[in-house]
Amino acid sequence: MTDIALIESAREFNRFYTNFLGLLNKAYLDTPFTLTDARVLFEIGVQNGVNAGALARDLQLDPAYLSRILKRFREEELIEAMPDPADQRSQILTITAKGRTQFEELGSRSNAQIAARFDTLADGEPQAAVAAMHTIRAILDPQAKPAAATIRPHRAGDIGWIVQSQGRFYAEEYGWDLRFEGLVAEVAGKFLANFDPEREYCWIAERGGINLGSVLITNGGDGIAKLRLLYVDKAARGLGIGKQLVDECIAFSRRKGYRQISLWTNDFLHAARAIYQKAGFRLVSEERHRMFGPEANGQTWVLDL
Amino acid sequence: MTDIALIESAREFNRFYTNFLGLLNKAYLDTPFTLTDARVLFEIGVQNGVNAGALARDLQLDPAYLSRILKRFREEELIEAMPDPADQRSQILTITAKGRTQFEELGSRSNAQIAARFDTLADGEPQAAVAAMHTIRAILDPQAKPAAATIRPHRAGDIGWIVQSQGRFYAEEYGWDLRFEGLVAEVAGKFLANFDPEREYCWIAERGGINLGSVLITNGGDGIAKLRLLYVDKAARGLGIGKQLVDECIAFSRRKGYRQISLWTNDFLHAARAIYQKAGFRLVSEERHRMFGPEANGQTWVLDL
DNA sequence: TCAATTTAGTTGACTCAGTCAAATAAAGGC
DNA sequence: GCCTTTATTTGACTGAGTCAACTAAATTGA
Numbered sequence: 310m311t312d313i314a315l316i317e318s319a320r321e322f323n324r325f326y327t328n329f330l331g332l333l334n335k336a337y338l339d340t341p342f343t344l345t346d347a348r349v350l351f352e353i354g355v356q357n358g359v360n361a362g363a364l365a366r367d368l369q370l371d372p373a374y375l376s377r378i379l380k381r382f383r384e385e386e387l388i389e390a391m392p393d394p395a396d397q398r399s400q401i402l403t404i405t406a407k408g409r410t411q412f413e414e415l416g417s418r419s420n421a422q423i424a425a426r427f428d429t430l431a432d433g434e435p436q437a438a439v440a441a442m443h444t445i446r447a448i449l450d451p452q453a454k455p456a457a458a459t460i461r462p463h464r465a466g467d468i469g470w471i472v473q474s475q476g477r478f479y480a481e482e483y484g485w486d487l488r489f490e491g492l493v494a495e496v497a498g499k500f501l502a503n504f505d506p507e508r509e510y511c512w513i514a515e516r517g518g519i520n521l522g523s524v525l526i527t528n529g530g531d532g533i534a535k536l537r538l539l540y541v542d543k544a545a546r547g548l549g550i551g552k553q554l555v556d557e558c559i560a561f562s563r564r565k566g567y568r569q570i571s572l573w574t575n576d577f578l579h580a581a582r583a584i585y586q587k588a589g590f591r592l593v594s595e596e597r598h599r600m601f602g603p604e605a606n607g608q609t610w611v612l613d614l
Numbered sequence: 615m616t617d618i619a620l621i622e623s624a625r626e627f628n629r630f631y632t633n634f635l636g637l638l639n640k641a642y643l644d645t646p647f648t649l650t651d652a653r654v655l656f657e658i659g660v661q662n663g664v665n666a667g668a669l670a671r672d673l674q675l676d677p678a679y680l681s682r683i684l685k686r687f688r689e690e691e692l693i694e695a696m697p698d699p700a701d702q703r704s705q706i707l708t709i710t711a712k713g714r715t716q717f718e719e720l721g722s723r724s725n726a727q728i729a730a731r732f733d734t735l736a737d738g739e740p741q742a743a744v745a746a747m748h749t750i751r752a753i754l755d756p757q758a759k760p761a762a763a764t765i766r767p768h769r770a771g772d773i774g775w776i777v778q779s780q781g782r783f784y785a786e787e788y789g790w791d792l793r794f795e796g797l798v799a800e801v802a803g804k805f806l807a808n809f810d811p812e813r814e815y816c817w818i819a820e821r822g823g824i825n826l827g828s829v830l831i832t833n834g835g836d837g838i839a840k841l842r843l844l845y846v847d848k849a850a851r852g853l854g855i856g857k858q859l860v861d862e863c864i865a866f867s868r869r870k871g872y873r874q875i876s877l878w879t880n881d882f883l884h885a886a887r888a889i890y891q892k893a894g895f896r897l898v899s900e901e902r903h904r905m906f907g908p909e910a911n912g913q914t915w916v917l918d919l
Numbered sequence: 920t921c922a923a924t925t926t927a928g929t930t931g932a933c934t935c936a937g938t939c940a941a942a943t944a945a946a947g948g949c
Numbered sequence: 950g951c952c953t954t955t956a957t958t959t960g961a962c963t964g965a966g967t968c969a970a971c972t973a974a975a976t977t978g979a
Contacts, residue, residue, distance in 0.1 A: 311732040315744045316725050319732070322747035323635060324653070325755060330632055331674050343936075348629070362956060369636050374937050376958055398945045398956040423624050427616040430753060431824050431849035432779045435620045438753045441746035442627035448735060448743045450630060465785035468795050469778020472803075473771045480770030490773050491806025494799045498777075501796025518620030648965075667927060679966050681929055703927040703974045 333422060340415065345370070347415055349378050353388055354404050354412035360393065361400040387411055440519050440544075458521050458550050460557060463511035468497045470513075471523045475540050483577065485601035492600075496537060500527055508534075508565050512557050514541070514550045521545035524554040526561055532568035534558070539572075539581055551584050559588060563614050570614065576606040585610050615786065638727060645720065650675070652720055654683050658693055658707050659717035665698065666705040692716055752822050763826050763855055765862060768816035773802045775818075776828045780845050788882065790906035797905075801842060805832055813839075813870050817862050819846070819855045826850040829859040831866055837873035839863075844877075844886055856889050864893060868919050875919065881911040890915050 334344045342350070348368055353359060359367075365375045379402065382388045387408035393399035404412060427435040446453055476490030500511065505528060514522035522541040529535040536558050541551045562570050572590070574581055590610040598607050639649045647655070653673055658664060670680045684707065687693045692713035698704035709717060732740040752758050781795030805816065810833060819827035827846040834840040841863050846856045867875050877895070879886055895915040903912050 311729050311735075311740050313725065315740050316728045316732065318744045319728050319740075319747060320724055322744075322751055323638065323728075324656070325751055326631060327635055327639075327653070328672075328674065329754060330628060330635070333628065334632075335674070345936075348632070351629070360956095365956095367633075369633065369640070371938060372957065373939080373959080376956095377937095380958085396946070396956085400957075419625055420618065420621050423621045423628075424616050426754070427621065427624070429849060430616075431826055431847040432782065433775070434753045434824055434849070435616050435624075437824065438750050439620050439623045439627070441749035442624060444746040445743050445750075446627055446630055448739045448746075449634060449731070453630070463792075465792060465795060466778045466782035468792070468799055469774050469776070469781050471774070472777050472799060473774020476774050477771030487768075487770060487773070487806045487809065490770060491803045491809070494773055494777060494803025495807060496803075498796045498799025498801075498803055501792045502800060504792065504796070515619070517623035517626075518617045519623075650965075665927095670928095676967060677928065678930080678968080681927095682966095685929085701927080701975070705928075 333419075340418070342415070345374075346378060349375065350382065350387060350404075350408065350412055351415065353402050354409065357403050359402050361390070361402055364402065382408070436519055439517060443517060443519065444544075456516055458514045458516040458545065458548065458553075460512050460514050460553060463513050463523075467511065467513050467520065467523070468501055470520050471497055471538055471540065474520070474542060475538065478540070478543075479601070483605075484603050489601040493538065497525070500525055500537075508567075510558075510561055512554055514545070514554060516545070522550045522554055524558055526558050526570075529571060532566075534562040534565070534567040534570045536570050536572040539574075541580075546580065551580060552587075555584050555588055559612065559614075568614055570612045571609065572611075573607060573609050576608055582608075585612075588612065638724075645723065647720070650679075651683060654680065655687065655692060655709075655713065655717055656720065659709050659714065662708055664707050666695070666707055669707065687713070753824075759822055763819045763821040763850065763853065763858075765817050765819050765858060768818055768828075772816065772818050772825065772828070773806055775825050776802055776843055776845065779825070779847065780843065783845070783848075784906070788910075789908050794906040798843065802830070805830055805842075813872075815862075815866055817859055819850070819859060821850070827855045827859055829863055831863050831875075834876060837871075839867040839870070839872040839875045841875050841877040844879075846885075851885065856885060857892075860889050860893055864917065864919075873919055875917045876914065877916075878912060878914050881913055887913075890917075893917065 337344050337347055340347070345368075349364070349370075352364060352368060361375065361379065362372070364370075365372045368375075370378075379388065379390060379400075383390055385407075386405055389403050389405055390400045391403075393401050427438075430438075443455070447455065472490060472494045475493050476487070479485040479489050480487070500509065508528045509526055511525045512523065513520055520542070522539075522545060524539045525535075525537045527535045527537055536555070539551065539554060541554075558570065570590075572585070574585070576582070576595075590612045592608055593611050594609045596607050598605060600607075642649050642652055645652070650673075654669070654675075657669060657673060666680065666684065667677070669675075670677045673680075684693065684695060684705075688695055690712075691710055694708050694710055695705045696708075698706050732743075735743070777795060777799045780798050781792070784790040784794050785792070805814065813833045814831055816830045817828065818825055825847075827844075827850060829844045830840075830842045832840045832842055841860070844856065844859060846859075863875065875895075877890070879890070881887070881900075895917045897913055898916050899914045901912050903910060905912075
């Protein structure tokens with residue numbers, strides 16, 4: 310039986326968000342569409358080829374009411390409907406070019422609306438809000454498949470993100486002191502200050518605007534690529550992101566003609582070591598250290614290319 | 615300018631939550647009240663003695679429509695309305711005993727509804743969902759924000775935050791390239807790596823768990839304190855945070871026996887320069903540079919202590 | 920001090936979003 | 950082959966919510 314305080318907190322949020330959405334949704338008055346119209350067109354745009362009955366269920370609309378909306382959309386040539394070959398009773402809905410234009414117009418207006426709201430926020434607040442939205446969605450709608458993480462090159466702010474998230478992680482999980490964060494900052498700072506795009510790279514894993522992971526390749530000289538600062542956020546572990554990042558490093562290093570990749574890790578990072586081992590890295594040395602407070606076991610691994 | 619991926623994530627969540635609330639709100643069909651009725655009674659129950667005009671604004675309801683609902687509630691003896699002594703046009707609304715009973719009945723039904731949903735979740739998930747709701751509320755609801763920022767010493771992750779937010783800010787506002795972010799990372803990294811708590815400090819301005827500003831004092835040798843990386847987030851400007859941070863620096867530097875504070879800034883940072891001038895700093899040198907791409911005018915200021 | 924304007928709330932008239940029921944056509948089950 | 954169920958459509962309707970005009974009270978400016 311869930312704690313009453315949690316329930317009341319959820320209800321209070323729901324009252325707040327009902328108002329918040331009410332404010333956002335008033336904007337549809339600037340278009341000829343009602344909110345429900347927009348929801349319908351949008352859903353057809355997103356899952357092109359949807360079944361009308363499924364649409365009514367997804368959006369919790371009265372089928373009779375939806376039918377009228379769809380009829381009007383057909384008349385306005387925003388969508389096309391055709392009988393499902395598998396079941397002549399059912400209708401398959403697809404968006405037309407004209408409908409796609411309208412869909413994009415609605416999308417732009419909606420984007421502008423959220424942007425206007427998010428632009429008033431402090432740096433980090435939109436990310437924190439969206440990360441929280443991802444959390445709620447994942448809990449309340451487990452069937453919704455989270456979008457796959459994409460991997461992209463670094464851009465402004467990412468190096469700072471690397472420093473912040475890894476600094477915080479190692480402090481909280483392993484009790485490492487701030488010298489570690491300082492080292493990460495210096496390493497990452499040098500990477501940017503002396504960046505050689507021909508032989509060095511930084512990959513960022515991201516989903517829905519939220520950074521989830523990172524890794525760098527730097528030029529160690531003598532044909533050796535250095536794999537540094539591999540990290541996957543706790544919330545995104547087990548999804549194969551770490552492996553994807555390491556695979557990118559290996560492919561890049563081969564492409565750039567390095568003869569070997571070398572990396573330093575600590576033995577308590579089990580998931581990372583497993584990735585390295587499966588990728589063919591071998592352990593070449595090991596040393597205990599207290600560089601950041603608690604005693605730890607540093608390891609150097611290499612992969613011949 | 616907020617990242618489009620964040621905006622689209624927020625919109626997707628809004629579509630999902632519109633449906634989720636739609637499902638919850640259908641439950642009102644089991645009572646004689648509409649959703650709007652319930653929102654009205656609930657809000658009067660929560661802020662007993664509310665002004666009718668304020669209620670209409672808070673709930674974004676047409677005053678004519680609200681008037682009819684309130685009339686019906688008066689007839690059903692759920693609420694009482696009396697003219698505001700301060701303004702006879704205005705009505706003060708209070709809930710009656712009967713209304714309170716109904717308010718609690720609605721509350722119970724709503725609690726049961728959320729409980730039914732939360733009880734299907736795994737252990738810890740309701741807590742995680744509600745924590746996420748608090749996060750969203752705290753960010754999006756200006757009224758929920760504490761007005762004042764607090765200033766605290768740095769902790770794990772803050773240096774990364776400084777690198778990220780300033781790196782992004784200078785890139786977006788002034789077109790500086792990533793070498794600036796690299797420099798900030800190195801400076802801040804050295805600060806942590808060689809930190810002398812007796813003579814150096816980092817202050818962070820924070821509100822509601824979100825960082826809003828920062829500044830460092832480092833030991834420049836020869837009795838000179840260096841003021842570095844002063845920054846206030848766009849969303850928090852004009853609140854006096856910058857001045858507070860600079861004041862902290864001056865007080866600390868005097869306490870630690872420095873003879874002078876020195877700092878380097880760029881002339882386009884007008885607000886920062888105004889703070890320095892008001893604090894008594896004087897301009898001692900100036901030089902044009904292209905360290906980070908576009909040409910800029912660097913300035914060194916000092917304050918004798 | 921007074922007239923004009925604005926504000927708070929109410930009532931009349933109305934629109935149309937959405938619901939319910941009955942209809943038709945197609946599919947499924949026995 | 951017949952009965953039941955499902956998908957969709959259309960007719961009729963309700964009532965949530967909007968807009969305008971009204972009254973009473975407060976504010977503003979001359």
